[in-house]
Each structure stands twice: as structure tokens, then as C-alpha cells.
Amino acid sequence: MRSHTRTVIVLAIALALVALFLYNVNLWGVMRAIAGARRPWLVVSLITTFASLAIRSLRWKFLLAPLGETTFANAFRATVVGFAASAVLPARAGEVIRPYFLARQAPPWQQGRVTATGAFATIILERLLDIITVLGLLASFVFVFGANLAVVNPTGFALLKWAGVSAAALAGTALAVLFVLAGDPARLGRAMARVERILPSKLAVMVAGIAEKFARGLAAIRHPARLLTALACSLPLWLSIAVGIWAMAMAFRLTIPFTGSFLMIALLTLGVAVPTPGAVGGFHEAFRVGATSFYGAPEEAAVGAAIVLHLFSTVPSLVLGLFFAAQEGLNLGGIQRLADQTGQEHTA
Secondary structure (H helix, E strand, O other): OHHHHHHHHHHHHHHHHHHHHHOOOOHHHHHHHHHOOOHHHHHHHHHHHHHHHHHHHHHHHHHHOOOOOOOHHHHHHHHHHHHHHHHHOOOOOHHHHHHHHHHHHOOHHHOOOOOHHHHHHHHHHHHHHHHHHHHHHHHHHHHHHOOOHHHHOHHHHHHHHHHHHHHHHHHHHHHHHHHHHHHOHHHHHHHHHHHHHOOOHHHHHHHHHHHHHHHHOOHHHHOHHHHHHHHHHHHHHHHHHHHHHHHHHHHOOOOOOOOHHHHHHHHHHHHHOOOOHHHOOHHHHHHHHHHHHHHOOOHHHHHHHHHHHHHHHHHHHHHHHHHHHHHOOOOHHHHHHHHHHHHHHHHO
């Protein structure tokens, strides 16, 4: 019942955002804008989708190394399947599916080392690295490249600064907490085992084991050089995403400079935080608001660019992800069941 209610709420949010996105928009004008988009720039934007998936997989492979060697092919397959799941399921379900899919692909001699729980910890670390990188790009825009926009839209610019500072504080706190947890995985396991005084012994042992595996998955934090290298890998990842956004703007003749894509990335990050399937609605409205409010883009062109950019961001990973999942005997129903199973395990 709770799952059904959650689905209804998520769909209602998605429909409300789509309605807001398309409110008072000339749909024929949007279709003309899409038909008139410049093809070479569209090709560049599409290529960056595959480039970002490849870089993301390489970074994840690097973060997983302390748990056990993982091939790029397995990391890429799991990453794409995760993105495909997030495209069709709410609440970023792919983030919890990805480590389980990776663990089931591990060769026999690594079974038990690259655990789903440990891999899930690296995904949390990935998200923090992403936030730090996005905030760095946003800071460069706010204080260097886009300071003139404070005159164009002072209210929006002030809200952007406030959101950036708040997110930086949260990311710093979360990174500090993970650093403490990663410091001594065995100690964390022993501490969690003390809950045996409250819980049945078998359940307490299981919780302690999960906590210890999770802490081991944060091994990269215990080595500053490895953590800095992973952070350095995040820069080309997000620059490739920036190139994709800028190329889409060029395709639709929007007056957004390349550094303006740093602002668009921050807004899109807020948009995709809304837990709708594939970030439908939130992604579109965030792009439209950024393009029209800060750069005076025509509504039809901004809406058309948002639609095509979202398709380029989701369709390639969706098609590839379903193909890779099918090779493992999983269809959409199997992916949904895997998401439900992993969600229950992480909330148990």
C-alpha cells in the first residue's frame, strides 16, 4: 500500500512539473524549434553522453579497486544498467541497483570481496565528489565568469549563491562523517554489534556485518592521494556534461556561453533531485528556467532544447542498459523487483 501511494505521489509531482513546463507554450513553435536545430551541434551533444558514461565508469572502477579489481567493461555495464533503471523507476532506483548488478557480475574468485554493500558505499562517495565538482564549477561561474548576471536577475542569483553555500556545507559534513566511518571498519562493525542488547542476536550480527562492509567500501577516503585522484577524474566528467549542454544551446541558437553551462549544470542538478522517473519534469523545468531567466532565451527554443537534451541524456543509457540487463536475464519487471529488493535491504 505504501509503495502504491508513493508511486501515485511521484507521478502526480511529475505531471505537475510537466504541466508547469508546458504552461502557456506554443507547442507548434517548440516543434519548429526542434526541427530547425543545427544537426552538427546535436551530434556533439549526443557524443558527450557516451563520453560521460565512460568517464564515470572509469572513476567508479578506480574507487572500487581497494575492494577488488573490476574490469572497465563490468563497471560500464553496471553503470549503464543503473542509469537505465533510474530512467524508468522513481527515486533514483538505479543508484541501488548498480552495485548489486556489479556484484553479480564479479568472477568466482572475487565473490565476497566486491560486495554490493561495499560498492554502494563507493556510489555515495561518487555523489559527494559530484557535488563538490558541481559546486566548484558554480563558484567559478558566480565569482568569475557570470558575475554580470547579478544585474540581470539579482533575486535568482542570490538564491543560487545561498543554495551553493548550503550544499557545500552539507557535502563537507557528509564527507567528514564518511571519513570517520572509513577510519576503522572493524571498529564500526564492533560498535554495531553492541545493538545485540536490543535486537535479536542474529539480526545484530547481520547489521554489524553490513556496517563493516559499507565502511570497507569507503577505503578510498583513507588514502588522500586516491581520493584526490578520484576528485580529479570528476572534473573531465562534468566538463564533458558541460560541453553537451553548451552544444545543445548552440544547436537551438541560445545565447548561452560555454561557462554559462556551469550555471545550467547547477540548476539541472537541483531539477534531477526531484524523485520522478528519469527526472521527468524537474530536469525540463530547471533547464527552461535557467535559459529564459538568466539568458533571455525564447520559450519555444528553451523548451525544445530541454526536451532534446533530456532525450539525449536518458535514451542511450536506457537502450544500452536494457540490452545489458537482458544479457543477465533481467527484463523491466526483473529490474523493478531488484529495485524493490535492494530498497528493502537498505531500509531494513
